Amino acid sequence: MRENKMAFDLIIAQEQNSDAEQYRKNQMNEKQKNNELKKTKAELLLKELKERETNRRDEDVALFESDKMELQKITDEIEEYQKNIKAEARTAREKLQKVIADNQESTSRYNEIRRVEEQEEAMMTAIVAETKRTLAGMRRLKEIELMKAKQLALEAMRTKVAVWPKKESGWTETDMQNAVETKEKRYQDGLAEKKEWAKKRTDYMDDGKRLWVKETARQQRQLAQDHELEAKRLEREKRLLIEFAKLREKTQIETINQIRSQLDQQCNDKTAAVLADRQTDINHHKMIEQLWFEEDKEFVTYARNIIEKKKLDGNPIKPLLKTVNDYLKKNNLYIDQVNKVSKKQPKGSIYTSRIIQHTD
Incomplete structure (x- = not known):
């Protein structure tokens, strides 16, 4: 009986070993098929990702070239605008220099006229004073000569009267x-x-002097009016130049702000496009992970059915349990309290350029 039992146990052990070997072979074949399927899917995914990466790179290159051309165009416009501003500033500076030169010339002419008038006035005053002195001297000399002539005439008359014949009645006193x-x-x-x-x-000389003084005063008033008008014109041109400088500065600031807004908008659009592409990649990767998870659940369900069948047949199930546990651990899975296959929550996330990979 003991030998029969040992023979029976040996047969059972051989059958179990044969079943375990067959299970391992089936498991290896299934694993190989799964690996080949995963490899094929990974190759397809990698190919698709490469194609998308190539397309995106081409789009980025095209966008970069377009942005480069746009920036070059904006740069050319800015350079042209700066050239125009420099030309306008140079024209305004030349005009201002011309106005300053005209003002200096007008001031010099006005000062020269004033100097000549002052010289003429001083000369006229000196001439009038000298004429008065000369006339006074001549008047005194004339009076002296007249007094002498009067005395001589009186003496001559007395001499003649002395030698004249006397009237009948005589020359009386x-x-x-x-x-x-x-x-x-x-x-x-x-x-x-x-x-x-x-x-x-x-009187004639006084009238001439009054007329000369009046004409001089009129000319001075005219020069003062001309000087005032010139000062107003210079003030107006100065105000226009200041307003032009402020307007030019305001235009430059508005142009720079507009260019900056355009560049910011382009950067925001590009960032939004990159984020949208990244989210698309993440969603695609999640879909692939979900497919893998469904396949894992199907495999675990199949393995559990085999284990239950072997358990009912009285065959050992430790190798199968060990294989299933290794598979669960390798694929980051676990069986919860309600015998449901779930995926372990990752401890963190690793962000790559395209796909988010989870790690334990």
Whole structure:
């Protein structure tokens, strides 16, 4: 009986070993098929990712070239705008220099006119003073000469009267006095006439001087008005130049802000496109992981059915359990309390350029 039992146990052990060997072979074949399937899927996925990467690289290159051309265009526009601004600034500077030169020339001309007028006025004053002194001296000399002539005439008259024949009644002192008075009257009349002519000449010179002073004052007023108008014109041109500089600065700031806004918008659009592509890759990877997880659940279900069958047949199931546990551990799976296959939660996430990979 013992030998029969040992033989029976040996047969059972051989059958179990044969079943385990067959199970291992089936497991290896299934694993090989799964590996080949996963390899094929991975190759397809890798090929698709490479194609998408190539397309995206081509799109990035095209976008880069387009952005480069756009930036070059903007740079050319900025350079052209700067050239125009420099030309306008140079024109404005030349105009301002011309205005300053004209102002300096006008000021110099005005100062020269003032200097000439002052010289003429000083010369006229000196001439008038010298003329007055000369006339006063001549008047004194003339009066002295007249007094001498009067004395000589009086002496000559007395001499003539002394040698004249006497009238019948005789020359009285009254006759002599009358003759002297007559002579004096003629002299005084001539002197009055000369004074009248001298007065007329003085009045004529005074009128000329007043006219000259009036004309000088008119010219000075005209020069002052011209100077005031020139100052107003310079002030107006200065204000226009300041307004032009402010407007040019405002235009430059607006252009720079517009270019900056365009570049920011392009960067935001590119960032949004990259994020959208990354999210698409993540969703695709999640779909592949879900397919793998479904296959893992199917395999675990199949293995559990085999284990239950072997358990009912009384065959050993430790090798099968060990194989299933190794498979679960290798593929990051576990069986919860309700005998449901679940995936372990990763401790963290590793972000690559395209796909998020989870690690324990």
